[in-house]
Amino acid sequence: MSVPEGALVSVCVLLRDRDVLHARRVAGQELEKLGARSVKKTRFVTAVSEIGRNAVMHGGGGEARIYSQVHPPCVTVVCRDKGPGIADVDAALCDGFSTAGSMGRGLGGARRLCDQMEIETTVGKGTCVTMVARL
Amino acid sequence: MSETETSTVLSILRERFDAILDGWISTQSDEGVQRTDLFSHKEGREQTSSLLRAMITGIAEGDTGSRFDLSSEPWTELRTVLVDVTQERSARGVSPSDMASFVLALKGPIFFQLQELLADQAGELVEEIFFISRVIDAFAVYCTEVFIAERDRIIEQQRDQMQELSTPVVELWDKVLTLPLIGTMDSARAQEVMENLLETILQRQSEVVIVDLTGVQTVDTQVAQHMLRMASAVRLMGAECIISGISPTIAQTMVQLGVDVGEVTTRSTIRTGLADALNRVGYEIVHKAKQ
Ligand SMILES: Nc1ncnc2c1ncn2[C@@H]1O[C@H](COP(=O)(O)OP(=O)(O)OP(=O)(O)O)[C@@H](O)[C@H]1O
Ligand SMILES: [Mg+2]
Numbered sequence: 001m002s003v004p005e006g007a008l009v010s011v012c013v014l015l016r017d018r019d020v021l022h023a024r025r026v027a028g029q030e031l032e033k034l035g036a037r038s039v040k041k042t043r044f045v046t047a048v049s050e051i052g053r054n055a056v057m058h059g060g061g062g063e064a065r066i067y068s069q070v071h072p073p074c075v076t077v078v079c080r081d082k083g084p085g086i087a088d089v090d091a092a093l094c095d096g097f098s099t100a101g102s103m104g105r106g107l108g109g110a111r112r113l114c115d116q117m118e119i120e121t122t123v124g125k126g127t128c129v130t131m132v133a134r135l
Numbered sequence: 136m137s138e139t140e141t142s143t144v145l146s147i148l149r150e151r152f153d154a155i156l157d158g159w160i161s162t163q164s165d166e167g168v169q170r171t172d173l174f175s176h177k178e179g180r181e182q183t184s185s186l187l188r189a190m191i192t193g194i195a196e197g198d199t200g201s202r203f204d205l206s207s208e209p210w211t212e213l214r215t216v217l218v219d220v221t222q223e224r225s226a227r228g229v230s231p232s233d234m235a236s237f238v239l240a241l242k243g244p245i246f247f248q249l250q251e252l253l254a255d256q257a258g259e260l261v262e263e264i265f266f267i268s269r270v271i272d273a274f275a276v277y278c279t280e281v282f283i284a285e286r287d288r289i290i291e292q293q294r295d296q297m298q299e300l301s302t303p304v305v306e307l308w309d310k311v312l313t314l315p316l317i318g319t320m321d322s323a324r325a326q327e328v329m330e331n332l333l334e335t336i337l338q339r340q341s342e343v344v345i346v347d348l349t350g351v352q353t354v355d356t357q358v359a360q361h362m363l364r365m366a367s368a369v370r371l372m373g374a375e376c377i378i379s380g381i382s383p384t385i386a387q388t389m390v391q392l393g394v395d396v397g398e399v400t401t402r403s404t405i406r407t408g409l410a411d412a413l414n415r416v417g418y419e420i421v422h423k424a425k426q
Contacts, residue, residue, distance in 0.1 A: 017321040024353065042353065042384045046392065049355040095393045103356045109392035 004076040004130065006069025014079070015061045020052035023064040023077070030068040030075045036135055044075065044133040047113040050106035051079045051129045057100060059083030059127055073135040074115075082126040089119055140200040140266045143259070147248045148191050156184050158244025168236040173227045182220050187241075189213035190270075199266050205273045217274060221281040231282045235275040242271055302328045304335040307409065310342040310416045315405075317350035325361035329368060336372050343412040344369050347405045349380030359394040366399045375415060376400070379408030 009030055012023040028045040036044075048064070055062040059081025067076040086092045093111065098104030111117045116132040148155060160183055163169040169179060189212040197209030205214065217238075224234055246264060253260040302324070307313050314332055336344065346365060351358065362378060369376040379402040381389075386403075389396075402408040410420060 021319055039384045039387060042388050043391065045353050046355050046388050049353055049357075050392075053355070053357060103360055103394070105393040106356050109356065109394075112391045112393075113388065 004065070004067040004078055005074055005132075006067040006076060008065060009068045010066045012064045012066070013061075014052055014055050014064055014081070016056065017053070020049060020056060023052050023066070023079075024048040026066050027075060027077050030066060031133060031135075034068065034070065034073045034075065034135055036133070040133060040135065043113040044131070047110040047117070047131055048077050048079075050110040050113075051077075051131060054106055054129075055079050055081040055083070055127070062126075075133050077131045078128065079131070080126065080128040085123040085125055085127055086119070086121045087123050089121060141194055141263055141270070143249060143252060143263050144199075144245060144267045145191065145194050147245065147252065148187065148194070151248055152184075152187065155241075155244045155248065156180070156187055158247065159183055159187070159241050162240040162243045163237055166236055166240055168233045168240065170224075170227075170229055170233065173224075173229065182223075185216050186213070186220065186238075189216045190274075194270070199270055203266070203270060203273070205270075205277055213274070214277065217277055218281050221278045222285060225282055225285055231279050234278045234282065238275045238278055239271060242268065245271075302331060304332055306335075306339055306341070307345075308413060308416070308418065310340065311345070311409075311412045312336065312339065312341045312343070313345040313347060313405070313409075315347045315350060319353075320351065320358045320361055322357070322361070325365070329361075329365050332365065333368060333372060336369065336374050341374055343375045343377065343415050345377045345379050345405065345408045345412055347380045347408065348378060348385070349382075349405060351380075354385050354389055354394075356392060356394065359389065359392070359396075363396065363399065377402055377408045377412055379403070379405045 010023075010026045012026060013019055014023060024045045027048045028041050031041045031044060052064055055064075060083040062079060062081030062083070065078045065080075067078070069075075091097050093108045094104075095108050096104045107119075110129075110131065114131040115134045116130075118130045119127065120129075121127040160169065160180060163179070163183075164171075171179070174182075193210040193213045195209075197207055198204065204210075221234055224237075225231075229237075245267060249260060249263055249267075253263065297318075303315070305313050305315070312332070312335060314328065316328070320328075332344065335341070346362065348354065348362075354362075366376040366378065377400045378396070381401050381403055383403075400411070402411060413420060
């Protein structure tokens with residue numbers, strides 16, 4: 001994906017569950033500053049929660065960068081890890097697909113919850129997911 | 136012993152230990168960072184001299200030149216003393232900037248002694264001052280890091296305490312329990328909450344449990360999975376589980392996530408959840424006047 005729109009607001013390390021909470025809180029605050037409605041915010045925060053936790057759980061940890069832009073208003077979160085990568089992205093996006101014995105709804109659900117989501121992944125190198133919420 | 140760019144400093148520290156110690160302590164008091172209100176003169180002197188001794192060890196055995204590295208092995212003793220002193224001082228209310236000034240106050244007496252010894256060797260004087268300055272600056276930075284680490288530890292501790300506080304299981308009526316969840320649910324916390332709940336069901340012989348999500352802002356797959364697991368464990372114990380407090384926003388988000396609650400009873404508010412629960416154990420809430 002091209003350069004994220006807007007200015008970099010925050011860089012959050014993602015090593016533990018707790019870090020995911022912090023990253024998603026920052027993303028929610030940025031949306032609030034732009035005047036987003038509560039549904040929009042909850043949806044995006046949930047998407048960031050899913051992708052962030054995937055980076056911690058499957059990607060061995062990574063980093064989330066949060067960007068915000070006023071005109072046109074949008075918040076972008078880029079979540080990057082240097083983990084094993086996803087061999088079959090289409091399969092991973094399917095509901096119910098999980099290599100961890102959990103629900104397997106995170107990736108597909110997150111894509112439905114944001115306005116735009118792109119996954120770049122290379123096996124053995126890592127995964128980078130870009131999520132955008134537009135107002 | 137390794138190559139050192141601060142050999143004069145080392146010999147000064149060894150040979151004029153007491154003079155430097157006195158100089159350091161009096162600079163501290165001149166700059167108002169001695170804090171005799173918090174530390175007795177004796178305590179302050181002991182801390183200061185143990186720092187100075189550890190510093191001698193570091194300079195004697197480690198690098199002070201371009202390869203100076205405070206995190207290397209020869210500086211272990213100094214780091215340990217700095218951590219002790221910083222923690223002790225921060226516990227008594229000394230600020231990070233006072234702590235840094237306290238350490239930096241060592242420069243004066245050392246520079247003064249160097250100037251006396253190397254009066255006619257300008258090149259060497261500058262070099263020694265340059266390198267020992269870097270070493271002492273690094274001490275001050277390290278103290279600040281210790282301060283921050285200590286604060287982080289306290290914040291984390293408080294967060295854990297808050298989490299413990301916020302998982303009460305309340306008996307609302309005979310056979311009816313409620314569990315108001317607040318904040319976030321990670322796996323460790325979910326496990327704790329579940330154990331607590333199942334234990335109470337057994338003790339109180341409860342038949343209905345209301346798990347209330349009003350205080351939970353984000354329901355992602357992790358939270359949903361914990362909820363559903365909790366509901367099936369409750370059912371395995373022969374009780375019924377009602378999940379209440381599913382706001383319209385959360386309902387929409389869960390649908391888009393693709394979470395299916397299956398057989399689990401859900402209610403939008405704790406109020407409807409409560410009426411439902413009482414009903415199931417044979418009670419009804421009626422208005423007195425209309426009786
Ligand atoms: N960052 C990542 N690095 C490596 N593999 C990943 C990453 N993100 C997702 N995957 C793979 O894609 C699968 C599907 O992810 P998804 O988030 O949909 O489900 P899940 O994490 O297994 O379960 P949950 O429903 O709790 O999120 C994962 O099981 C994992 O194999
Ligand atoms: Mg996931």
